[in-house]
Amino acid sequence: MLLHASGLHGVEAFAGSAVQLAALGNLSRPPAGCALVLAHVLNPYGMAWRRRVNENNVDLNRNFLLPGERWEGAPALYAGLDPLLNPSTGSPPGAFRLQLALFALRHGPHATRQAIAEGQYRYPRGLFYGGAGLEAGPRLFLDWLRAHLSRATRVLALDMHTGLGRYGGEMVIREPGVGATPRPELERALGRRLVDPAQGAAYRIRGGMGGALPHALPGARVDFLLQEIGTAPTFTVLRTLREENWYHHRGILDARHPSRLALLEALNPATAGWRRRALVHGLTLLHEAAQWLFGGSDDMRTVQYRGRGTDLAQ
Numbered sequence: 001m002l003l004h005a006s007g008l009h010g011v012e013a014f015a016g017s018a019v020q021l022a023a024l025g026n027l028s029r030p031p032a033g034c035a036l037v038l039a040h041v042l043n044p045y046g047m048a049w050r051r052r053v054n055e056n057n058v059d060l061n062r063n064f065l066l067p068g069e070r071w072e073g074a075p076a077l078y079a080g081l082d083p084l085l086n087p088s089t090g091s092p093p094g095a096f097r098l099q100l101a102l103f104a105l106r107h108g109p110h111a112t113r114q115a116i117a118e119g120q121y122r123y124p125r126g127l128f129y130g131g132a133g134l135e136a137g138p139r140l141f142l143d144w145l146r147a148h149l150s151r152a153t154r155v156l157a158l159d160m161h162t163g164l165g166r167y168g169g170e171m172v173i174r175e176p177g178v179g180a181t182p183r184p185e186l187e188r189a190l191g192r193r194l195v196d197p198a199q200g201a202a203y204r205i206r207g208g209m210g211g212a213l214p215h216a217l218p219g220a221r222v223d224f225l226l227q228e229i230g231t232a233p234t235f236t237v238l239r240t241l242r243e244e245n246w247y248h249h250r251g252i253l254d255a256r257h258p259s260r261l262a263l264l265e266a267l268n269p270a271t272a273g274w275r276r277r278a279l280v281h282g283l284t285l286l287h288e289a290a291q292w293l294f295g296g297s298d299d300m301r302t303v304q305y306r307g308r309g310t311d312l313a314q
Contacts, residue, residue, distance in 0.1 A: 006019070017047075051263075053129070054137060071130060071133055152220045153219065157225070158225050159209060162268060166230045170228070171228040173228065174196065175224040231269055
């Protein structure tokens with residue numbers, strides 16, 4: 001089974017949705033004994049309201065904790081960051097960049113980034129909040145996998161995101177601990193280097209969807225890859241997330257509010273060039289994964305960009 005997921009981070013869904021729509025016109029039926037599953041927009045609330053989180057302010061890619069893990073705690077440095085990331089009174093301070101830089105100078109840029117993005121379970125109104133329990137959306141998704149895909153013996157899952165990496169570039173991250181296939185073999189098969197979050201190019205997270213798949217499908221050998229399409233600089237993305245979150249918790253719920261539109265642009269740039277690159281990256285990885293997983297069958301037609309992507313991503 002080849003599983004392609006989009007929209008776990010709501011407002012990031014547009015690129016993944018465009019790839020899935022385009023794939024329906026590019027990929028023919030898989031060979032016998034194989035399946036292609038497109039899980040479309042796993043966080044519809046976030047997509048509709050231009051939020052990265054769901055209706056409970058939960059980052060769903062921090063919500064899939066494993067059996068025995070508790071939805072509590074936060075990285076050690078997050079307590080010092082929370083007043084900066086989630087100011088309780090007044091408007092967002094204009095000195096945010098300077099304050100964050102000073103914090104990173106004191107604690108190190110990698111440690112600061114890891115503390116911000118790892119996932120926290122102590123500040124419900126804060127950024128990267130993983131929730132107090134398994135949310136309804138993730139529960140429905142895992143239940144559906146167990147009910148319909150329990151016979152799968154081999155699973156390659158691709159989860160498409162935007163916002164991390166250089167503008168228009170691609171980063172494919174292998175979920176730590178979820179790898180039935182040796183890294184060199186998978187890299188050769190897909191024709192790309194797989195990023196290890198522990199080596200600094202990305203960051204480790206708690207409660208990622210990838211870690212939950214082997215538990216939902218215990219009879220399958222599972223590989224999980226998170227595909228990131230780069231957009232704005234990291235600080236710009238963080239600043240827009242912070243500002244949107246601040247306005248949301250002060251009752252600004254309009255999907256057309258400037259803070260929501262800024263977040264949409266930061267994670268789904270309006271330029272035709274970026275959208276074309278996102279489509280090509282997404283379709284190419286999907287095609288190469290299908291060719292490898294399905295044994296190089298000729299039944300899977302070559303994926304080509306047909307010039308429709310800027311419409312699909314509107």
